[in-house]
Amino acid sequence: MASFRFIHTADLHLDSPFIGISGLDDSLRSFVQDSTFRALDQLVRLAMDQQVDFIVISGDIYDSSNISLRAQLRFMEALERLGKEGIAVYAIHGNHDPLDSTKLSMTLPSHVHVFGGEPASVTAVRRSDREEVAVITGMSYPTSKVTDNIAIRYPAPTSGLYQIGLLHANVDGDPQHETYGPCSKKDLIHAGFHYWALGHIHSRRTLQESPYIVYPGNIQGRHVRETGPKGCYVVDVDEDFNTKLCFHELDSMRWNVVEAPIDSTQDVDAWRLSLERILTHTARENPEQLSMIRVRITGRSPVHRQLEGGYVLDELLADLRRREAAKGRMSGYRGCVWIESFTLQSGDAIDTERLLQEDSFAGDLLRLARQEQGRLHEPDGVAARSVEPLLEHAEIRSLLDDTSPEEMLDWLRRAEELTLGLLLRDRSQGEGAGA
Ligand SMILES: [Mn+2]
Structure with missing residues (x-):
């Protein structure tokens, strides 16, 4: 067997609109809106610097199924630059950019392989001597909603080459992400592959090292829930299939x-x-x-x-x-x-610890507030009853649907602070007036 090197990346989300960020002037807004493209440029530069043999992209190349022209042109340009260096690209599409997305019908250059809507395998070669080094198996999302376990449909390895599986999926049902392509770590371990190149979950994580089951995360954080450095993995495989990963920042x-x-x-x-x-x-x-x-x-x-x-x-x-x-x-x-x-x-x-013990109206209020924070999800709790009248309004309802439990809890805590503050402020003012 021959050693080789590849890049594993996913979730490029090219041309993410960054609409939720307020207060930016024109210059900063365009800097922000160009950030996914700058990360793509960094990816190309890294591939060249690191002399990789090929790149695998595990879905969500584009941010939206209504793919912008700008995103397609910038991606094509990146592919051309990689092609000039002889770096092959293997890609699948995910739930954000499925095969039925609206896009230009561009002919892909021969060094680029995009997997279709059924699991299939191709052989990758080493750049220097064209020696066959790996079998790459993958499948693109035909539509945005793939809710069955596609991993178990991936064909078993038939050759002795290094086996890479490209999969866009929520492995073991991370509740923070939509459950597309649900499958278990067990399914992946039993598939007989050496490296599962995953996409979909935007935070970087290695679920397993033998075989490797890896989410590289997205290449550019897009909002406050996508914190920390973002980038991709350069993966080295030696003659004995020993695999070494090195993370590189692209953001x-x-x-x-x-x-x-x-x-x-x-x-x-x-x-x-x-x-x-x-x-x-x-x-x-x-x-x-x-x-x-x-x-x-x-x-x-x-x-x-x-x-x-x-x-x-x-x-x-x-x-x-x-x-x-x-x-x-x-x-x-x-x-x-x-x-x-x-x-x-x-x-x-306020000394809340003391107040919690105190036999007073404020003490009662604080104890009640704390109790209600524990009843966040109960239908007759204060939180649920307070937002109930708002649910009749469709737009507010959709905003509330997007509210996380942490945000709800935060509202309750703010309400606690506000009421206690007002109550105890009045008390001290009253005392002041009487003195
Ligand atoms: Mn994604």
Whole structure:
């Protein structure tokens, strides 16, 4: 057997629209909207630098089944550049870009193989000497909704070559993702392949090492739930089929959630300075990328009351964004930190532990609030009953359907803080007036 090297990538989501991000000026918006294409360029560059024999792409090349012309042209251009270097490409389509998508009927160059809607196998060769090195088996999604187990339909290996399976699927039903192509890790282990090149789950993970069952994640994070470095794997296979993976970053914009506690600060400006230190640290950690961060404000102190009103945070946000936008235009947004939003999870300087023990109206309220947070999913709980009247409105209902349990819990916590804050504020004012 001969050693060889390939790239495993998936979920390129080319031309993702990034519509949910607010507050961007024109320059930054176009930087953001070009990010999936820049990641593609990085992928091509990496393939050349690493002298790989071929690339496998495990679905969701495009973001939407109504594929933009721009996405198709940029992808074709990337394929041509790889072709000039003799780097073959093997790809499947996933639930975002199934075979029945609206697209141009472009003739693919001969070094590119896109699998059809039924499982099939092709043989890949080494670039330097055309020696056969691997059998690649794959299947594209014919339509966006493939809900049966397609993995078990993949043909068993018939040759002694290294076996790679290209599959777009939710293995073992990760509840965070849609359950397309459901199958189990067991199905994959028993298939007799050496490397399952998976796509669909956007967070990078290796489910198994023998055989390899790998999600490389997407190549560019698209929102705050897709945090951390994004990229692909360069995979080395030696003469004895020993397999070694090396992750390479491809992203130019990186999402993160950072915490900015108010506990140890007594006034807004001290807190602002601590936030500046967090921003500086974030920039240092990601000197080559634009950091897109959500700042979670946590902890308890009088600062909460000053931030709660809204306009302080709004003005601070506008000012920090203005500064970073100006810096970014000069630096190509490298090492810039853009605050996507603040989420206020802090509270007044209340000793909740003591209050929980206290025999008072506020104590009762807090105990009730905590109890309701545990009854988030119960139909007669406060959360369910509070949103019930809103469900009659179709648009609000669809927004609520997209609300995660964490967001719901967050609302309940905010309600707890707000009511306690108002109650205890009145109490202290009342005491003040009586004194
Ligand atoms: Mn995807």
